[in-house]
Amino acid sequence: MLRIRYDVVQLIGDGPVFRSYVARDRVQGREVCIREFKPPFDKEPEFVNAVRKCVDSLGDVKHPSVERLLEVDEDEGTPFIVGELSAGSSLAERIRRLAPFSVSVAVSTAVSICEGLTALHDAGIVHGDVGEPNIWVSTTGEARLQLAGLWQAYSASQTAGGVVLPAMAPSLAPEVSQGAMPSPSSDVYGVGVILFHLLTGRMPYHAEHPVALAMKHISEPIPSTRSINPSVPVALDRVVQRALAKNPEERYQTAAGLLSDLRMIRDALRFGRKPTTSDSPRRDEKPTQVAPAMSAARRPRSKPDEKEWEESEPRDVPTWLVMAMVFLGSLVVFMLAGWLFFNLSRPRAIVVPDVTRLTLREAQDRLQSAQLRVRVARRESNEEVPADTVLESEPPAGAKVYEGNTVQLVVSAGSRFVDVPDLRGRTLDSARELLDTIGLKLDERIEEQRDRDMEPGTILAQAPPPRQRAERGTAVRVTVASDRSTSTSAEANKRYLFTIRIRLRDIESSVMLRVDLADSRGTRTVYENEHSPEELVEITAEGQGPQATFSIYYDNELVKQVTKDSAEPDTGEET
Incomplete structure (x- = not known):
C-alpha cells in the first residue's frame, strides 16, 4: 500500500532506474502503473524534482x-x-517472440508510433528515447509511447545517464552520440531502427558494448531491409533509409513527415496498389550505399545459414583502411565519453520563477532555491510599490536559463518623497544622522538665534517644517540656539521676494495647481488656481529669511520641490 491509496498488485517491469508495478487506485477505482525510483536515485532530490518537472510538462x-x-x-x-x-506487452517482448512481422503489420505499428510522436512534437516535446523498451503494444496492435521527455532529467543525476545508456544505445541517433541534444529528427531515427527490426527480425547494427554500437551507428553504411527481407517494397525500404540517415538534415525533420509517407504505403498495401511515397528520388541523388555483406545481388533469395554466409564474405579490406577504422573507432569512443561528461553532467535548464512584487529577501530565497544567482542591478523610485520590492527581473519570469546563471533584479527604492521629521530639540549631529537614514540632508548654512532657555547648538526651527512631504535629496535648513546675539538672527527675520516660473508639462488635461512656500516662519499656500497643459505660470511670494522652499502640487499630489536662495539672481528659468 502506497499513500493509503494505491494497492500494489504485481511487478511488471524492472528497469535501470524504475521498478514498475500494477496498482489499484482506491480513490479513482481504477488500475494504474506505479514506477518506483530504485536506489540510489530515490535519494537524489534534484533528480526526483527534475522527473517531476518532466511529468508536469506532459x-x-x-x-x-x-x-x-x-x-x-x-x-x-x-x-x-x-x-x-x-x-498488452512491451514492443521488445513482442519482437522477441514474433519477429519478423509482415510488411502491413510492421507499417501499422510504425504508423501508431509516429502518431504519438507527432502529438509530442506538436506540443514542443522531444521523446528522446524512442526504443523498444519504451513502447507498449496492445492486443489489437496499437502502440503507446512511454516515459516521453524523461531524458531531460538524467543530467540532474550523477549516475542515471550512464545507467540508461546501454538501453538507449540500440536506437541512439549518430548526432546524439557525438554530443548533440535529442531532437524530433533523432526521434525519427529511433523509429527507423524499430521499423528495420520489425521488417527483418534483426537490428541494423550489432555490437557487444554500447560504445562500440554507437560507433557503428556513426560510421557504418545503412543496411537495406530488402537485402534481408526481399518482400519489403522498394518505397518502404527508401523510407527506412531516409529515417536512418546519418546526417539529421537528410532525415525526416519531424515524425509528421515520416507518418505521411507510412500512411501512403499502408493505404497502397490495403488496396493492392504499388506503394509509393511523396519523396521521389532526385535525378542527381546518389544511390544509398549498401553494406557488402547485405547486398541483394550477393544474397540468395532463400535464406542460408547465417554463419555460413558470413564466412563466405570476401575479406578484401586493405590494412591501412583497417588502421583508419581503428583510429576512427578510438575517436568516436573519445567523443562519446566527452558527450557523457559535458551533456549528462551539464547544468540543468531552469525556468526563471516570477519574483515581481516580492520583497528582495523573498526573491533572493526563491531564486537561490532554484539554483540561480541574484544581483541587484539598480534601484528605481516608485510611488506605488514599497521600498525593497522587486519591480522586474532580467531574464524575465518564464525564460529558460542554465543552473548557476545570474538573475538581475530592479528593486523599488520607494517614493521620491518622504515626510520631513521634526528636528527641533535635536543637536546638529543627531539631526544629520536622522536625515541621512531617509534620504534627506542637512543644509550646512546654519542660522543662529539667541535663546537663553535652550542649550547652545539645539535646533529651534527648520525649513521645510515637520511632517511636510519633501523630495529625497532635499536640504533641510535649520536655526540653532545661541547664547549670544548675532547678525544671523537678524538675517533670519528679514523679508525677501522669491519668484518661481512653472511650465505645466507631462499632463493631458487641466489640473489644479497649488504652490506652498516654506520659510523660517513655517509653511503656507501662496498660490492655487486651475491651469492647462504647457501653460507658463509665474509666482512671486514674500518669504522670511534668506531661503524659501516651494512645493508644487498637481491636484493635491506633490510633483516637485524647488529651493530658492535670496542671494541667487532671478534667471528666469522655468521649473
Whole structure:
C-alpha cells in the first residue's frame, strides 16, 4: 500500500532506474502503473524534482498513443511516478517472440508510433528515447509511447545517464552520440531502427558494448531491409533509409513527415496498389550505399545459414583502411565519453520563477532555491510599490536559463518623497544622522538665534517644517540656539521676494495647481488656481529669511520641490 491509496498488485517491469508495478487506485477505482525510483536515485532530490518537472510538462499531451503520467508522489521517503496502465506487452517482448512481422503489420505499428510522436512534437516535446523498451503494444496492435521527455532529467543525476545508456544505445541517433541534444529528427531515427527490426527480425547494427554500437551507428553504411527481407517494397525500404540517415538534415525533420509517407504505403498495401511515397528520388541523388555483406545481388533469395554466409564474405579490406577504422573507432569512443561528461553532467535548464512584487529577501530565497544567482542591478523610485520590492527581473519570469546563471533584479527604492521629521530639540549631529537614514540632508548654512532657555547648538526651527512631504535629496535648513546675539538672527527675520516660473508639462488635461512656500516662519499656500497643459505660470511670494522652499502640487499630489536662495539672481528659468 502506497499513500493509503494505491494497492500494489504485481511487478511488471524492472528497469535501470524504475521498478514498475500494477496498482489499484482506491480513490479513482481504477488500475494504474506505479514506477518506483530504485536506489540510489530515490535519494537524489534534484533528480526526483527534475522527473517531476518532466511529468508536469506532459500534462497537456492527450493522445491514445502517448502514455499519460499523472504525478510524482512519495511514500515514506520513496518517490514514485503514477501513470495510466497500458494493456498488452512491451514492443521488445513482442519482437522477441514474433519477429519478423509482415510488411502491413510492421507499417501499422510504425504508423501508431509516429502518431504519438507527432502529438509530442506538436506540443514542443522531444521523446528522446524512442526504443523498444519504451513502447507498449496492445492486443489489437496499437502502440503507446512511454516515459516521453524523461531524458531531460538524467543530467540532474550523477549516475542515471550512464545507467540508461546501454538501453538507449540500440536506437541512439549518430548526432546524439557525438554530443548533440535529442531532437524530433533523432526521434525519427529511433523509429527507423524499430521499423528495420520489425521488417527483418534483426537490428541494423550489432555490437557487444554500447560504445562500440554507437560507433557503428556513426560510421557504418545503412543496411537495406530488402537485402534481408526481399518482400519489403522498394518505397518502404527508401523510407527506412531516409529515417536512418546519418546526417539529421537528410532525415525526416519531424515524425509528421515520416507518418505521411507510412500512411501512403499502408493505404497502397490495403488496396493492392504499388506503394509509393511523396519523396521521389532526385535525378542527381546518389544511390544509398549498401553494406557488402547485405547486398541483394550477393544474397540468395532463400535464406542460408547465417554463419555460413558470413564466412563466405570476401575479406578484401586493405590494412591501412583497417588502421583508419581503428583510429576512427578510438575517436568516436573519445567523443562519446566527452558527450557523457559535458551533456549528462551539464547544468540543468531552469525556468526563471516570477519574483515581481516580492520583497528582495523573498526573491533572493526563491531564486537561490532554484539554483540561480541574484544581483541587484539598480534601484528605481516608485510611488506605488514599497521600498525593497522587486519591480522586474532580467531574464524575465518564464525564460529558460542554465543552473548557476545570474538573475538581475530592479528593486523599488520607494517614493521620491518622504515626510520631513521634526528636528527641533535635536543637536546638529543627531539631526544629520536622522536625515541621512531617509534620504534627506542637512543644509550646512546654519542660522543662529539667541535663546537663553535652550542649550547652545539645539535646533529651534527648520525649513521645510515637520511632517511636510519633501523630495529625497532635499536640504533641510535649520536655526540653532545661541547664547549670544548675532547678525544671523537678524538675517533670519528679514523679508525677501522669491519668484518661481512653472511650465505645466507631462499632463493631458487641466489640473489644479497649488504652490506652498516654506520659510523660517513655517509653511503656507501662496498660490492655487486651475491651469492647462504647457501653460507658463509665474509666482512671486514674500518669504522670511534668506531661503524659501516651494512645493508644487498637481491636484493635491506633490510633483516637485524647488529651493530658492535670496542671494541667487532671478534667471528666469522655468521649473
